Amino acid sequence: MSTTYEKPSMLRTGQGHESGKVGFVELFFDLVYVFAITMLSHSLLHHFTGIGLAETAFLLVAVWWVWVYTTWAMNWLNPAATSVRLMLFSQMFGGLVLALAIPHAFGAGGLAFAGAYVFMQVSRSLFTAWALRTHEGHFRNFMRISIWLMFSGVFWFAGAFLEHEARWIVWGIALLIEIAGPYALYWTPGLGASNMRDWDIRGEHMAERCGLLMIIALGESLLVTGATFAEQAPTLIPIAGLVTAFVGTVAMWWVYFNIGAERAAHRIAQAEDPGQLGRLAYTYLHIPIIAGILLTAVSDEILLLHPMGHHGATAPLEGLALLGGPALFLAGNLFFKKAVFGKFARSHIAGLIMLAAAAFAMPVAGPLALGIVGTLVMVIVGAWEHMAVNSRKSVAG
Numbered sequence: 108m109s110t111t112y113e114k115p116s117m118l119r120t121g122q123g124h125e126s127g128k129v130g131f132v133e134l135f136f137d138l139v140y141v142f143a144i145t146m147l148s149h150s151l152l153h154h155f156t157g158i159g160l161a162e163t164a165f166l167l168v169a170v171w172w173v174w175v176y177t178t179w180a181m182n183w184l185n186p187a188a189t190s191v192r193l194m195l196f197s198q199m200f201g202g203l204v205l206a207l208a209i210p211h212a213f214g215a216g217g218l219a220f221a222g223a224y225v226f227m228q229v230s231r232s233l234f235t236a237w238a239l240r241t242h243e244g245h246f247r248n249f250m251r252i253s254i255w256l257m258f259s260g261v262f263w264f265a266g267a268f269l270e271h272e273a274r275w276i277v278w279g280i281a282l283l284i285e286i287a288g289p290y291a292l293y294w295t296p297g298l299g300a301s302n303m304r305d306w307d308i309r310g311e312h313m314a315e316r317c318g319l320l321m322i323i324a325l326g327e328s329l330l331v332t333g334a335t336f337a338e339q340a341p342t343l344i345p346i347a348g349l350v351t352a353f354v355g356t357v358a359m360w361w362v363y364f365n366i367g368a369e370r371a372a373h374r375i376a377q378a379e380d381p382g383q384l385g386r387l388a389y390t391y392l393h394i395p396i397i398a399g400i401l402l403t404a405v406s407d408e409i410l411l412l413h414p415m416g417h418h419g420a421t422a423p424l425e426g427l428a429l430l431g432g433p434a435l436f437l438a439g440n441l442f443f444k445k446a447v448f449g450k451f452a453r454s455h456i457a458g459l460i461m462l463a464a465a466a467f468a469m470p471v472a473g474p475l476a477l478g479i480v481g482t483l484v485m486v487i488v489g490a491w492e493h494m495a496v497n498s499r500k501s502v503a504g
Contacts, residue, residue, distance in 0.1 A: 117188045117238040119309070129315050130186025136177070136195045136202075137323055143170050143206035144327045148404045150210045155405075155424055162213050165275075165282070166220075167398055170205070172285055173227050175390050176252075178316045180235040182309050183245065194234045201227040217274060221267040225260035228285075232256055248301045251293035259284040289386050310375030313385045317393055318368050324397055328356050328404035335411045344414050344475065351478045352407035358485035359400065359436055362455075365489065366496050367440060371447040388446040392439060399436025406432050406478065414475035421477055426469040429477040433485055434462045454491035458484050 147170065151163040177198060184191045201223045208220035236249035259281045266277035292300035332352040339345040375384050406428035416422065421429065441455040465480045472480075 116185055117190055118183055118242075119185050129312060129319065130181075132186045132192050132195055133181060133316065134319065136199055137320060139199045139202040139206065140170070140174055140320065141323050141327055143202060143209065144324055144401060145331070146206045146209040148327070148331060148401055148408075151401075152405050152408055153210075155428075157424070160424070160427075163401075164398065165278070166209055166212055167401060168286075168394060169224060169282060170209075171394055171397060172282070173202070173205070173224060174320065175393075176228060177231055178313065179385075179390075180231055180249075181316070182312055184235060184238060191238070194231065198227050198231055201230075213274060217267040218264075221263040221278075225256075225263050228256040229253060229260060247298055248293070251295045251298050251301060252288065254295050254298075255284065255288045255293055289390065310378060310381040310385065311372055313381075313389050314368070314372035314375055317389050318364065318372070321363055321368075321393075321396070321400070322360075324400040324404075325356055325360055328400060328407060329353070331404045332356070332407045332411065335408045339411060345411060348407075348411040348414050348475055348478065351410065351475065351482050355403065355407070355433070355478070355482035355485055358482060358489050359403065359433075361489040362437070362440055362485060362492070363396070366492060367444050367447075371443070374447050384447070388443055392443040392446055395435045395439030396443065397439075399432050399434070399439060401432075402428050402435060403432030403481075406474075406481075410474040410478040414473060416473035421469045421472060421474050423469065425474055426466060426477060429474055430462050430466055430481055433481045434459055437462070437485075437488065452492060454488045454495065457491070458488040461487070 147163055147167055150166075151159055154162075177195075184194075186192065186195075204219060204223040205227070208216040208223065210216070212220040232249055232253040236246055236253055239245040239249060262277050262281035262284065266274045266281065269277055292302065294300040329352075332349065336345060336349045371388065375381050375388070378384050406425075409425050409428060413425070416425065437455050437458045441452060441459070444455075445451050461484045462481065465477065465484070468480070469477065
């Protein structure tokens with residue numbers, strides 16, 4: 108008995124859970140972002156200045172933006188189709204070049220960074236438009252996106268040939284064009300503007316993809332911590348730093364995944380306007396969350412390498428990393444959960460207040476002490492939220 112092999116469609120089909128399932132090739136694609144996030148954290152650690160912080164923040168948004176655009180496209184593209192896989196492999200290579208260029212993006216590596224970035228953005232959007240060519244609304248939508256990305260690409264390339272402040276300004280314009288695109292509904296002469304019906308995404312896919320990237324980022328934090336500790340003598344202070352960093356990372360996982368991620372995934376899957384919720388909660392509001400994880404990874408390395416600081420105190424920039432990482436993470440989760448559930452989490456607000464109060468101790472407390480405070484705050488927030496939700500369930504029951 109012979110069987111006929113049916114070539115997979117380039118587009119996802121069906122409406123069930125399986126139709127939005129994350130493919131293994133998407134996870135494979137994400138691996139290059141482990142390297143990109145590692146390069147960002149290492150670059151910041153080796154250039155831990157105000158300029159270094161600004162450059163890392165800018166590059167992180169760019170890295171996030173190219174990743175999240177791919178995540179949006181994969182809401183419609185079938186990861187089992189060979190052509191889609193080849194497209195993702197080309198994106199992976201572009202991402203590898205992008206990551207390698209990160210340490211020198213504002214120097215000699217500017218053209219490599221800009222070239223990889225524009226290649227990834229434009230080629231993926233044009234491919235998606237082609238794959239959706241029989242669906243007029245989606246086709247026109249991705250053509251609008253492609254035109255916007257081509258327009259911003261002019262500024263990316265122009266900035267690569269400039270230096271210092273001029274590159275900052277021109278690249279800033281390029282990134283602002285892309286960030287403003289979704290809010291401008293990608294209005295394009297001759298094609299008009301998109302509408303939210305063009306964003307009938309599979310909410311569960313978007314939520315799962317973001318959750319998986321959060322795990323990758325948290326895992327990168329543990330890798331940095333483990334690699335740094337391995338180079339230290341296993342004495343009391345380094346061990347205390349290792350435990351502090353590990354517990355802090357687990358607490359961050361708990362705050363994001365214990366309640367928020369699963370309930371948010373259910374919320375967007377059931378939403379009447381998943382595109383609007385995906386644009387706000389998963390596209391924009393995840394930026395401070397991932398930034399908080401990256402900054403915390405850097406601070407974990409600081410508390411292992413320089414646990415006592417300078418004369419028993421913590422330098423302002425080091426304090427910014429030690430307390431600002433958890434603060435960014437909590438602030439991102441605060442607004443993410445507000446967008447999804449409609450109310451602010453009091454536990455997160457209290458955590459931010461505690462972190463702000465701890466900043467006054469920087470002149471007299473070393474990095475390890477501040478790291479312990481930051482970890483304790485994350486543990487308190489996670490436990491508070493867990494007990495509050497369970498208490499509401501008991502009352503409702």
